[in-house]
Amino acid sequence: MRYLLAVDIGGTKTLCQLSSEQGDIVLEQQYPSQDFASFDLVLTAFLAHQTIKNYSIDSACFAVAGPVLGRDASVTNLPWQLNADQLASKFTIGHIHLCNDFEAVAYGISCLEDDEIVSLQQGKPVENAPRAVIGAGTGLGQALLLPDGDQWRVIATEGGHTDFAPTDPKQMLLLEHLIERFGHVSYERVVSGVGLVSIYEFLRAYQQVDENPECRQAMIDSDPGEVISQYALKQQDPLALEALDMFIQIYGAQAGNVALNVLPRAGLYIAGGIAAKNIQRFKQGGFIDAFIAKGKMTALVKDIPVRLILQPKVGLLGARLLAQQIAV
Numbered sequence: 451m452r453y454l455l456a457v458d459i460g461g462t463k464t465l466c467q468l469s470s471e472q473g474d475i476v477l478e479q480q481y482p483s484q485d486f487a488s489f490d491l492v493l494t495a496f497l498a499h500q501t502i503k504n505y506s507i508d509s510a511c512f513a514v515a516g517p518v519l520g521r522d523a524s525v526t527n528l529p530w531q532l533n534a535d536q537l538a539s540k541f542t543i544g545h546i547h548l549c550n551d552f553e554a555v556a557y558g559i560s561c562l563e564d565d566e567i568v569s570l571q572q573g574k575p576v577e578n579a580p581r582a583v584i585g586a587g588t589g590l591g592q593a594l595l596l597p598d599g600d601q602w603r604v605i606a607t608e609g610g611h612t613d614f615a616p617t618d619p620k621q622m623l624l625l626e627h628l629i630e631r632f633g634h635v636s637y638e639r640v641v642s643g644v645g646l647v648s649i650y651e652f653l654r655a656y657q658q659v660d661e662n663p664e665c666r667q668a669m670i671d672s673d674p675g676e677v678i679s680q681y682a683l684k685q686q687d688p689l690a691l692e693a694l695d696m697f698i699q700i701y702g703a704q705a706g707n708v709a710l711n712v713l714p715r716a717g718l719y720i721a722g723g724i725a726a727k728n729i730q731r732f733k734q735g736g737f738i739d740a741f742i743a744k745g746k747m748t749a750l751v752k753d754i755p756v757r758l759i760l761q762p763k764v765g766l767l768g769a770r771l772l773a774q775q776i777a778v
Contacts, residue, residue: 455510455543456770458551458763459489461527461588462643465766466496468505471774477501489530493541509545511773512537513554513765515589517608523548527588545776550606551765552591555721556583557604558768559595559759566761568729570720571738573755579715582708584610585722585759586645586701590638594712609708610638617703617743620656621696627652637704641697643675643724650678650693662687679728694728695736701725702740709754710747717755726760 452471457464460483467478479496486492489512497503512534516526521534534546559581581595581602590610595602614635616622628635628648639645647669654661665687668677681687682694709718725732742751761767 452508453505454770454773455507456766456773457493457510457512458554458765458769459483459512459525459530460515460551461525464489464492465763466492467766467770468496468502468507469770471508476505483525483528483530487529489525489532490537490540493537497541507541507543509547509773509776510538510543511547511549511554511769511776513549513551513769515551515591518548518550518553518606521548547772547776549769549772550591550593552583552585552593552721553604553606554765554768554772555585555591555759556581556593556595556602556606556768557771558761558764558766559583559719560602561767561771562759562761562764566759566764567719568733568758568760569755570732570758571741571752571754571756573717574715574753575717575755576715580712581716581719582712582714583719583721584705584708585720586641586643586724587722588643590636590641590704591722592708595714595716597716609711610641611636612707613637614640614700615703615707617699617740621700623656624649624652624696627655637700641701641704643673646675646678646693646697646724649696650674650690653689653693653696657689659689661689665690675724676727679724683728683731694731698728698731698736699740702737703743705737705756706741706744706751709741709751710744713750714754717757720756720758721764723762725758726762729758729760732758 456467464481468476514523523532538546578597584592592607592609594605665681678690681690
């Protein structure tokens with residue numbers, strides 16, 4: 451029996467899965483990425499697990515949150531460097547494929563069940579048209595899917611690092627605030643976990659309001675982006691709610707920019723943990739209002755289907771699919 455290794459490498463967590471070619475999962479483990487100095491150490495920990503230490507791996511796909519150039523890849527928000535040939539030799543793996551994490555997400559869309567996708571805008575779907583995917587988490591990933599017969603050809607991008615463009619006076623002040631702190635301001639700087647925190651800090655300073663001390667303490671003790679979302683959704687904190695709503699508006703505007711660049715009439719997909727965890731707020735209109743606010747092109751983007759992915763392991767599903775393809 452042949453075995454496949456799929457790994458979804460992110461700035462926050464790395465998810466590893468060993469499965470049979472028939473689809474039976476042998477072992478799946480999640481590791482905090484920042485606890486490891488290199489990806490090699492994560493892979494060593496996973497492969498040393500008692501359950502699988504004697505298994506032979508025929509093919510693997512490592513989906514990397516960062517640029518991939520041939521057999522080399524780097525993780526944008528970690529000092530990790532990967533070389534497929536060195537990893538194959540060191541860990542005795544038959545074949546290794548490296549891909550961008552959102553390339554894997556794009557391939558994973560075809561593995562999703564109907565109840566793992568929610569429609570934010572029905573639009574007017576067109577078969578044999580492109581798709582696109584965008585997703586905020588630790589960073590902001592984007593990828594394009596072009597129809598290729600009955601398959602999809604996926605193009606990974608670093609579109610999340612394009613320049614942030616404000617759409618109203620308050621967002622212009624946010625941009626000025628972030629330029630003073632960071633110099634260059636990309637969409638990823640705003641539409642990501644740390645971006646949500648930056649928006650919150652900006653609004654607190656801009657409006658000179660007292661923040662909820664419980665919220666502040668929770669931000670110190672835990673992941674501050676998740677805390678802001680939690681306090682916003684429970685409506686315990688007006689500042690957190692305003693920050694989340696501004697975040698969603700900017701997210702929608704950038705999704706609309708992707709839609710104009712690609713014209714994904716077969717669907718624009720929203721991935722990443724932030725959207726799935728805040729789905730009720732995404733449904734309330736701020737995202738789509740910003741998505742379609744494109745002046746002369748408003749009618750055009752209203753026809754593009756927008757779908758939100760609920761399955762948090764869609765990237766792992768895509769990585770496994772790619773590992774299976776190279777095993778053939």
